[in-house]
Amino acid sequence: MKRFRIGNRWLYIPLIALAGFYLIPMYVMLVTGFKSFAEIDLTKMWNLPKGIAFDNYIEAFKQLSPYLKNSFLMVIPATLISSMLGSINGFVLAKWKFRGSDIIFPFILFGMFIPYQSIIIPLVQFMRAIGLTGLIGLAVAHIIYGIPITTLTFRNYYASLPQELLEAGKIDGATMLGIYRHILLPISIPSFVVVLIWQFTSAWNDFLFAVILTGNREWPVTVALNNMAGSQIISWNLQMAGSFLAALPTLLVYIFLGRYFLRGLLAGSLKG
Amino acid sequence: MLKNRERYLSFILVSPSILAVIIFIYGFIAWSLRVSFSKWKGLIADYSWVGLKNYLELFSDPRFHVDIRNTLIFTGVFVVGSIILGFIMAVILDQNLKGENFFRSLFLFPMAISYIVTGVVWRWLMNPATGDRLSGFNLLFKTFHLDFLVNDWHTTPTWGIAAIALAAIWQMSGYTMAIYLAGLRSVPHELREAAQMDGANQIQIYRHVIMPLLTPITLSALIILGHTSLKVFDLIIAIAGKQLPLDVPAIYMWQTTFDGLFYGRGAAIGILLLISVAVLIIPYIRYILRTDIES
Numbered sequence: 001m002k003r004f005r006i007g008n009r010w011l012y013i014p015l016i017a018l019a020g021f022y023l024i025p026m027y028v029m030l031v032t033g034f035k036s037f038a039e040i041d042l043t044k045m046w047n048l049p050k051g052i053a054f055d056n057y058i059e060a061f062k063q064l065s066p067y068l069k070n071s072f073l074m075v076i077p078a079t080l081i082s083s084m085l086g087s088i089n090g091f092v093l094a095k096w097k098f099r100g101s102d103i104i105f106p107f108i109l110f111g112m113f114i115p116y117q118s119i120i121i122p123l124v125q126f127m128r129a130i131g132l133t134g135l136i137g138l139a140v141a142h143i144i145y146g147i148p149i150t151t152l153t154f155r156n157y158y159a160s161l162p163q164e165l166l167e168a169g170k171i172d173g174a175t176m177l178g179i180y181r182h183i184l185l186p187i188s189i190p191s192f193v194v195v196l197i198w199q200f201t202s203a204w205n206d207f208l209f210a211v212i213l214t215g216n217r218e219w220p221v222t223v224a225l226n227n228m229a230g231s232q233i234i235s236w237n238l239q240m241a242g243s244f245l246a247a248l249p250t251l252l253v254y255i256f257l258g259r260y261f262l263r264g265l266l267a268g269s270l271k272g
Numbered sequence: 273m274l275k276n277r278e279r280y281l282s283f284i285l286v287s288p289s290i291l292a293v294i295i296f297i298y299g300f301i302a303w304s305l306r307v308s309f310s311k312w313k314g315l316i317a318d319y320s321w322v323g324l325k326n327y328l329e330l331f332s333d334p335r336f337h338v339d340i341r342n343t344l345i346f347t348g349v350f351v352v353g354s355i356i357l358g359f360i361m362a363v364i365l366d367q368n369l370k371g372e373n374f375f376r377s378l379f380l381f382p383m384a385i386s387y388i389v390t391g392v393v394w395r396w397l398m399n400p401a402t403g404d405r406l407s408g409f410n411l412l413f414k415t416f417h418l419d420f421l422v423n424d425w426h427t428t429p430t431w432g433i434a435a436i437a438l439a440a441i442w443q444m445s446g447y448t449m450a451i452y453l454a455g456l457r458s459v460p461h462e463l464r465e466a467a468q469m470d471g472a473n474q475i476q477i478y479r480h481v482i483m484p485l486l487t488p489i490t491l492s493a494l495i496i497l498g499h500t501s502l503k504v505f506d507l508i509i510a511i512a513g514k515q516l517p518l519d520v521p522a523i524y525m526w527q528t529t530f531d532g533l534f535y536g537r538g539a540a541i542g543i544l545l546l547i548s549v550a551v552l553i554i555p556y557i558r559y560i561l562r563t564d565i566e567s
């Protein structure tokens with residue numbers, strides 16, 4: 001199919017300029033990371049490294065590794081459980097409605113947008129009262145506040161499937177759970193990928209919940225990195241290398257599964 | 273027809289989630305509201321009723337006025353910047369250029385990164401040091417003889433918050449690009465052809481045919497980005513820490529509650545944020561659900 005063109009190859013000029021703008025922070029992070037300690041000088045931050053050294057990455061990793069581990073420990077269960085819940089909720093709200101389910105849905109949806117400042121005081125009080133603090137408490141918070149977005153994504157997907165798919169199962173005598181497990185679950189893999197990526201990224205990148213619900217041994221990497229940056233003793237080159245390490249897991253997910261990331265973004269991922 | 277037993281089962285399946293949403297969202301909002309009407313200040317909870325006192329104090333608090341001004345500047349720069357940049361990128365990428373996928377991925381990747389990472393890196397890019405200590409963007413400007421662009425970034429009085437919005441644009445403009453691009457791709461080809469037959473040039477086609485069709489997307493972007501800017505917190509903390517000139521409601525809430533133990537006031541700020549988000553989001557949810565039913 002022929003498309004209309006404004007001015008063909010001249011368009012690469014703004015395009016490449018824009019690409020430069022998006023790559024600048026990446027460039028600084030990477031270049032600084034590969035410099036040796038001897039080369040570190042803020043006024044030469046744009047210069048390419050003289051050779052390849054790993055001083056900064058090694059040192060930053062030494063400082064951040066316990067917190068990277070915390071992030072993984074918290075993010076993996078949070079991602080899996082909230083995706084499972086979202087899938088079940090989405091199934092019921094799209095295909096197996098009960099009285100009032102259409103009224104409930106917008107109320108769940110609203111939860112996606114609330115500023116967490118409006119629930120954070122009760123959250124801290126409540127979690128302390130029931131003894132759910134630290135990484136487990138943080139994972140629970142991500143699971144619960146993830147329910148709206150995961151439910152929305154799965155509900156939209158299941159709603160797009162024809163009702164006949166379920167009817168066939170019913171005729172064969174399958175129960176509701178049987179239909180979910182044997183008919184819907186196997187074809188939900190793409191939606192699971194979308195939701196898993198989304199939840200992984202938002203739980204990994206979260207700062208607000210982490211900083212109030214965890215103490216210094218349990219900090220995930222975002223909190224540790226922010227403290228590293230706020231410290232007067234830790235130099236900027238380590239902060240750059242540390243930033244790269246903290247960004248790496250979600251960047252890798254994005255590089256390999258970017259298609260799904262985009263789909264999640266467009267599907268319902270209207271969250272900021 | 274669903275059998276009654278299975279109807280119960282479907283309700284039982286979703287009830288843990290519904291219960292969690294009722295407690296952790298609506299219950300907690302009600303609880304915050306109650307705290308906002310109390311004089312709780314200190315380590316021990318004190319729910320003595322003070323009515324609207326916390327809200328009234330905020331409205332006459334100079335710090336809260338700074339917060340409102342900063343939020344307005346941030347929202348303006350961030351929303352307008354992201355929409356214009358996102359639209360331009362989408363139009364360019366819509367021309368079927370070679371390498372489209374590569375550029376699209378490149379413009380979107382900052383969304384995968386945490387605001388804390390963005391903030392830490394931009395903090396050094398926007399280093400306001402002068403003279404021999406010149407670095408970051410300022411050094412780059414100087415090297416390319418663009419000295420007039422050298423500035424104090426987030427340390428500029430009053431407008432410093434706009435520099436933070438630049439980092440936010442870097443992070444979020446890919447989102448507007450993506451939704452505009454999806455919108456452009458859904459414009460029927462015949463429509464463009466028909467306009468071209470009528471003698472419209474490319475700019476006229478965009479101006480009179482395509483842009484009006486994209487109005488719902490612009491509205492969504494305004495609402496989504498607008499409500500994001502009301503919540504801005506991590507990015508400012510990572511770039512500048514808690515500095516009064518760059519204060520916003522989310523930071524004030526944080527400081528007064530967890531550093532100052534003034535829970536009553538903190539809760540009031542939280543509730544005010546919630547109300548301003550709700551004003552934007554509730555009509556939006558109604559709109560989404562309506563179009564959802566129609567389609």
